[in-house]
Amino acid sequence: MLVALAVQAQTPEPVRTFVDAQGVWRWTDTGAEVAFFGVNYTTPFAHAYRAHRLRRVDLRRAIEADVAHLARLRLNAFRIHVWDREISDHRGNLIENEHLELLDYLIARLKAHGIAIVLTPIAWWGTGYPEPDPKTDGFSDHYSKCELTADTTAWRIQANYLRQFIRHVNPYTGLSYRDDPDILAVEIFNEPCHRTAPDTTTRYINTLVAALREAGLRKPIFYNISEGYTDAHGRAVCAADVQGITFQWYPTGLVRGRMLEGNMLPNVDRYAMPPAAFPECRNKTRMVYEFDAADVGGAYMYPAMARSFRAAGFQWATQFAYDPLFIADANTEYPTHYVNLVYTPAKAISLMIAAEAFRRLPRGVETGTYPESARFGPFRVDAARDLSEMVTDTAFFYSNTTDTRPPRPEQLRHVAGVGSSPVVQYEGTGAYFLDRLAEGVWRLEVYPDAYWVRDPFGRTGLHRPVARLVRRQRRMTIRLPDLGPDFSVQPLNPGNAHRPAVVAGAFGIRPGVYLLRAAGAAAVDSSWLRPVPFYLPPAAEFGLQVLHAPPVELTATDTLRVQVVADAAPDSVRLYVQRPGWRGFAAVRMVPLGGDRYGATLPPSVAQPGVLTYAITVYIGGRTHTFPADEPRDVRDWDFAGRTFWQTTLVTPEAPIVLLDPRRDADRLLLPRFGRGFRFAVEPVPTDEPGRWALRATASGPDPEAQGFVFRTELPATLRDRLARGSWTHLRVRARACQGVRRLEVALVDLDGVAWAATVTLREDWRDVRIPLHALRPVELALLPRPYPSFHPYFFRTTPRAxxxxxxxxxxxxxxxxxxxxxxxxxxxxxxLVP
Structure with missing residues (x-):
């Protein structure tokens, strides 16, 4: 059943944008350049559609919530590749069904929030992923992707479909896609396959462009240039009658199966533009239809990508893909991607900052080479602190706790963040937003605490959440000059009755929307007090959890840290430790470190070198839970039956730091891509010494891109504390040659993207080589996982700071x-590393 919005049939407005003779995309009325940044979002189609139905979620409410969150993040662009299989028959006739109607509803909601739209009518892709593809009668089910661009019968079918698609009238707006002023452009084909002669590519594109123009489309038309890129393909696309060319960017590869933990900023230092020198391309504008830092859980990548896009001249960039709120807890839609305001608050704020960077930085901006480019204009990114930041006189946005002070606090109008800053002290882990309405009057929006309870980039399922929300009260302190220390807090969202007292700017806050009003502030405008929608998923039942990754090793002075996830504050938390040969456990009180974090330092009676076995017991509301097994007992209880514990190794401060352990680090490898004639394996194998393992690397000839063979490893995050202590003077490498290798380059990679290397000579027997750190010299860094598209550089070189x-x-x-x-x-x- 259609739900009519407050929109009547309208006379089509003039085309709002155009591409000028130099390939610059401009507003028609002012001539100013456009700059759009946003997301792809897929709820009307494919897995997202089925997953919402399976969970019995109202799809229109889901769309309404997600679009409101996109607007909250100040995104102004939306793009989608339409699953043509779900809205067409085998002859290319458009089918009016629920998928199309939901797309119409989505477009109407985007328009209501001022978000510009680009539609890609042909996707070809099946609709199953990550499930098996179902059979449809859509025309793409009857042709391979390459046949769609090569078979002239398929051309006619696609032309028929495009004409009907662009003339389709949206019942919620009364406008056809052709005439809707907020649909700014059309990209014909998502990721086409072209294996025919270049002139056939040009004729195919022109055939479909002609169909769209015959149907009355006057807007800019784009075509993909980066998929399956060759120079001949690039020239063929640019010779066609299109106004723009589209690219994607996956600088950290795709579908690794686990989270990337190292610094990936060198991978996004710049966007290479292979067709920039083609005469045919000089009058084409540039769009990034899809991008993401796939498998990266950190909140520091998006602004750097936005910077590189602007440096390369892009005027549109849309991340792939924003996770719908009501299924984002499971991250099943595309597990290699993960961003949602509620479930990934830090990444969402980073995306918001990237949108500001994209719109504020001029096209063609120069910002230097990383690490110099980590600061650009009012923006900075910091991988070590997992931080994106924007600081201006009127806006202050940050994706993690920061000590940066805004230059003019009295001029601030917008604050958004995760964690704490000199303006907001907050114990929770969710995002919050402050917007000034008038002198001494602010609107506060606070989202629940979000926790990743398992790797969101691993195997996922709707029955197995990777994230959970906690909606408990948290302490917040706000320091804004015009608000002062004495203000009132009034709830605005329906169902919210929380009215906390404020003492010296501090108060307890729950998720919701609030009006903050300074004592003595001017009268409140009645419009500010209207109920405000606040979208959250239904509260789910979760038990108590302790999130903890055992450190690789620990010294006597190190703090063992855990995070306790609960709906209320624990009464106390204890660490129970056991040494080999002990019958029982020693108890150590864990102290709060802020928020849900607790820590403990081992007493001298325990902190001796060797293996340490331990458990964490949480006492809360009269209940006892011991982890990691979640046994409802204390380890000292006579009937405690837990048999699962954590383990780590205690070492002296002078002990070598093992940077590579073959068994420990086998899943921390950053590897090249397979290529034609190039295959490789890097895997742990036992050595001829009992209990010793090695990492064996083999390749079927040299990598044609690298002219050799190169791979990298990530450093376990729990080793970082030790690196900052001690006097490390040498690198010790134990290695041997197997075949075809006599010289191996071993490098330490630093956070600036510099690989400090020495070359060691290998023999067929095992050999220990000691290399003085002062003898290491800078070499180029392999950008791994290998960026896609493959025309991006393989290696990165920067000037060391020391x-x-x-x-x-x-x-x-x-x-x-x-x-x-x-x-x-x-x-x-x-x-x-050894002293």
């Missing part, structure tokens, strides 16, 4: 075999 590596800033290792004959193979048993 003449030697700082061990405290170590980020990982790089192993490289230069050009070789045959199939290179070598084994590495260990790499360690």
């Amino acid at each position: 003449d030697r590596i700082d061990p405290a800033r170590l980020d990982g290792l790089q192993f490289r075999v230069r050009a070789t004959e045959g199939a290179p193979a070598f084994e590495v048993a260990a790499v360690a």
